[in-house]
Amino acid sequence: MSFAWSKPYEPTSALGQWMDSRLPLPRLVYGAVGGGYEVPKNINYFYNFGVLAGLALVIQIVTGIVLAMHYAADTTVAFASTEHIMRNVNYGWLMRYMHANGASFFFIVVYVHIWRGLYYGSYKAPRELVWMLGIVIFLLMMATAFMGYVLPWGQMSFWGATVITNLFSAIPLVGDALVTFLIGGFAVDNATLNRFFSLHFLLPFVIAGTVVLKIWALHLPGSNNPTGVEVKGPQDTIPFHPYFTSKDLFGIGVYLIAFSIFMFFLPNFLGHPDNYIEANALATPEHIVPEWYFWPFYAILRAFTFDFILPAKLWGVLAMFASILLLFFLPWLDASPVKSLRYRPMLRKWTYAWLVSFLVLSWCGGALAEQPYIIISQICTIWYFAHFLIIIPLVSRLETPLPLPASISEAVLKGKATTGAPAGIEDTGRGAAPTGPVAQPAE
């Protein structure tokens, strides 16, 4: 599809030819995930996570549809209907634990996938739209997960919904009216639960549509790779099928084993005990926390404690949304023509430091809003914004990148000769770096 040497689709059977001239769906599939899609041969296991994210989405949609057959979105029975699923529906416990842990695993996969994009510079030209569509999917996922967590109508469902929808009241002038409009009343109640169920059912299909756009956008330039050097010729690529279908099948197996360990043996480890208490508008839990995958952003929200011109709450809301929206501008904030951090030693160190601060930030988001967690989350929030808004723009101007390999094939062969590590494992490119030519523009 994307390269001149990509194998064209040639149906051999009569049915295949008949179909191809009427509805060329097999041609589309062949070009998208079959023998017709050429992929850099040096991509490593980090590149399995795109397919894993797709699998996680499918698992969520399938289990979610089954759960919706037994769930009732009404505040008087929502909690009981969830327990009905757990106790009386055949394999209902399996569906619900798969769905609840599936959400967590979806986020784990997507976080690794985003990290991969940051590390190998996959957000840069010509893949800016691939990156931006990914951020759109991430935002949709967050909205979907947030609303899904409200459905069992436990204490954390109710109070999480109350806290998060109340954030919009920080908006000057229209805030309070907006909150009333969003939740359909003056407090989170049946109207809120019903619209959240409706939207929770709708958004996964919007995500699926965005995924199609994203794959479409990806398949024009083709996949990036750990060297960040663009494909030069047929020696650099191998077809998706059978090479990456087989590799992805193995990756899916490993993923499902990890998923099963949680689903069958630690099904409530990632959840909060309070959500097994039915929602009660008169009893506020001591410690309201969102699900773990929101913790970094929850910590950013709570890091703002000083009313500087605007109220602290509004600063927190602005910063929380800004922390994700700034990723849309990342392709232009980073001015370096070199994609992969393998060849950017300075930014590589900064990026690892950012990763550590981001993990600490997640930990703070799950902790109580008291010292020393407040000061730690303030420092890590400073680090978060400094990294994307100041360090990346400056370092990309100041650093001297290492010489890049002339091509993917050269990097693979040199890597083999110097380190003996198989291609596809993280460090292969580095051995080749000093001998290659200088940095080339990404275009």
Place this chain on the structure above:
Amino acid sequence: MVRIIAIFTGLIFIFVLVLGAVTGLIDAAGAEESASDKIKHECHKHAKDVNWYWEGNLGLGVLGGFDRPQLQRGMQVYREVCSSCHGLEQVAFRNFTELGFTPEEVKVIANEWPIPVASINPDTGEADTRPAEPADRVPSPYPNDVAARAANNNAMPPDMSLLAKSRPGGADYLYSLITGYEELPADFPEEAVQEGLNYNPYFHSLWIAMPPLLSDGIIQYAEGQPEATVDQMGQDVAAFLTWAAEPKMEERKQAGIGVIVFLLIATSLAYLSYRRVWADVKGH
């Protein structure tokens, strides 16, 4: 231009955060823990670690199921002690077959349950009660929350169906709480004593409305069962409540073993085919 705006935006956020951090630290330096928080930190105890039957010898509990005689004893403690205040509304009598009772025994248990089931008089249509049937849920002792509070000095005895999953520490915590009533420490400040409540260092606020109800020999276990000591009854009822909160635990673990064994085999085969497919890729 994008980069200049970005750096400017970043500096604004950082400035506001630094202001918050500095004022926060100044406040923290002057702040002192309130007396009631301090006493809570000093006296609160973490749940005792019990080696439950379902946790197995290694404590991993990969295959560990429930001890049926223990669940039956725990059900007896619930019926004779807890059920006078606490409901178990998610559990039906028919589920008691999972405790090892036969359907006939379950019918007898349901019919003889101390609390009748609310019903409607078929002749007059007025509110009435009748003995429970196996298909019924375990009836709650109070018709509604208002009645429950009215009978308990405005404290609400929680429904017990999900207690083991809705409290951090689960069975360990439940066991520690019901067996954990202690004498008030001698140096406990008088102003922190809460009248009408009972001191229990395992409860998050140290003061719980529920009085200590278990005492040695308060109930009689069946022939051949252990002595009904406070410790034994505490463990038995905590085990029963763990079953009540997660009745599908055994089914779940067994399914998990099957699924993971299958996945290990399938993934090994997938790995071998991956290596084989890739054998001809240059430099690999």
